[in-house]
Amino acid sequence: MTQQTEHELGSFLRYWRQQRGKSQFDLSLDSGVSQRHISFVERGRSTPSRELLLSLARTLDVPLREQNILLLASGYAPVHLESAWNTxxxxxxxxxxxxxxxxxxxxxxxxxxxxxxxxxxxxxxxxxxxxxxxxxxxxxxxxxxxxxxxxxxxxxxxxxxxxxxxxxxxxxxxxxxxxxxxxxxxxxxxxxxxxxxxxxxxxxxxxxxxxxxxxxxxxxxxxxxxxxxxxxxxxxxxxxxxxxxxxxxxxxxxx
Structure with missing residues (x-):
């Protein structure tokens, strides 16, 4: 991960955590991920897996479009489709x-x-x-x-x-x-x-x-x-x- 990608990921995750009014400790209790690990992800000191990111996104009730943005900011391919109405x-x-x-x-x-x-x-x-x-x-x-x-x-x-x-x-x-x-x-x-x-x-x-x-x-x-x-x-x-x-x-x- 590049330094810019790490910064985007940390900012994005921190933004949604704050939108939900949750501290790192709250998110840790809700997601089962250690507070230390969440802190490292937000500070760019840890490279999270795609499964971990999706788990945190679901815990924070991040919309599907923004979940894709979170994955892209982490260097992963998006997982949620945006289907056309005629498909x-x-x-x-x-x-x-x-x-x-x-x-x-x-x-x-x-x-x-x-x-x-x-x-x-x-x-x-x-x-x-x-x-x-x-x-x-x-x-x-x-x-x-x-x-x-x-x-x-x-x-x-x-x-x-x-x-x-x-x-x-x-x-x-x-x-x-x-x-x-x-x-x-x-x-x-x-x-x-x-x-x-x-x-x-x-x-x-x-x-x-x-x-x-x-x-x-x-x-x-x-x-x-x-x-x-x-x-x-x-x-x-x-x-x-x-x-x-x-x-x-x-x-x-x-x-």
């Missing part, structure tokens, strides 16, 4: 996704990647959002957050937009893969803050006036009001990066 391996997942999207008709349902880019929808979703704005002005893959935050998008039609936007920002952090905002997620948040009024949002939900079990999003068009809450679905035990990073958002009417 035979993804056929069973594709079938389930199509079924879930279709079964949510006549209400909108969307499949998104980890950065809220819409990858697939049922027929109701573009029909619903297209009733507020001309979706042809939004290049694919359309980003749901930009559509909801942009004053030229759906934002003017969202009731109590400040409250809804604060809740959505909380979701970005809560639903980030591995519960950590990576570089691209931070870039997405920075882009959202360029819209008027976003940077001033407190990120809290103190303005919510009732004790409803969910925070609905109400869209207003003339005298019509459409209130929805969302159910989010992810793969339970993903072994592929693509399978881990997508989610399905099904919108259900509140009333």
């Amino acid at each position: 035979p391996e993804m056929a069973v997942v594709n079938n389930v996704v199509d079924r879930m999207l279709k079964q949510n008709e006549p209400h909108p349902a969307l499949m998104m990647d980890r950065y809220w880019n819409v990858l697939r929808t049922n027929e109701a979703a573009p029909r619903f959002f297209g009733s507020f704005v001309d979706l042809s002005k939004w290049p694919k893959p359309r980003n749901l957050l930009h559509l909801l935050f942009d004053p030229e998008g759906v934002r003017p039609f969202v009731e109590d937009w400040n409250v809804v936007a604060s809740g959505l920002l909380q979701r970005v952090y809560r639903e980030a893969v591995g519960h950590v905002t990576d570089k691209k997620t931070k870039e997405l948040l920075d882009d959202l803050k360029k819209y008027s009024g976003v940077r001033e949002l407190s990120g809290s939900l103190k303005d919510v006036r009732d004790q409803a079990p969910v925070l609905p999003i109400t869209f207003v068009r003339g005298n019509e009001r459409f209130s929805y809450f969302s159910m989010i679905s992810t793969v339970g035990l993903p072994q592929d990066i693509t399978a881990q990073e997508f989610r399905i958002e099904c919108m259900f009417p509140v009333e």
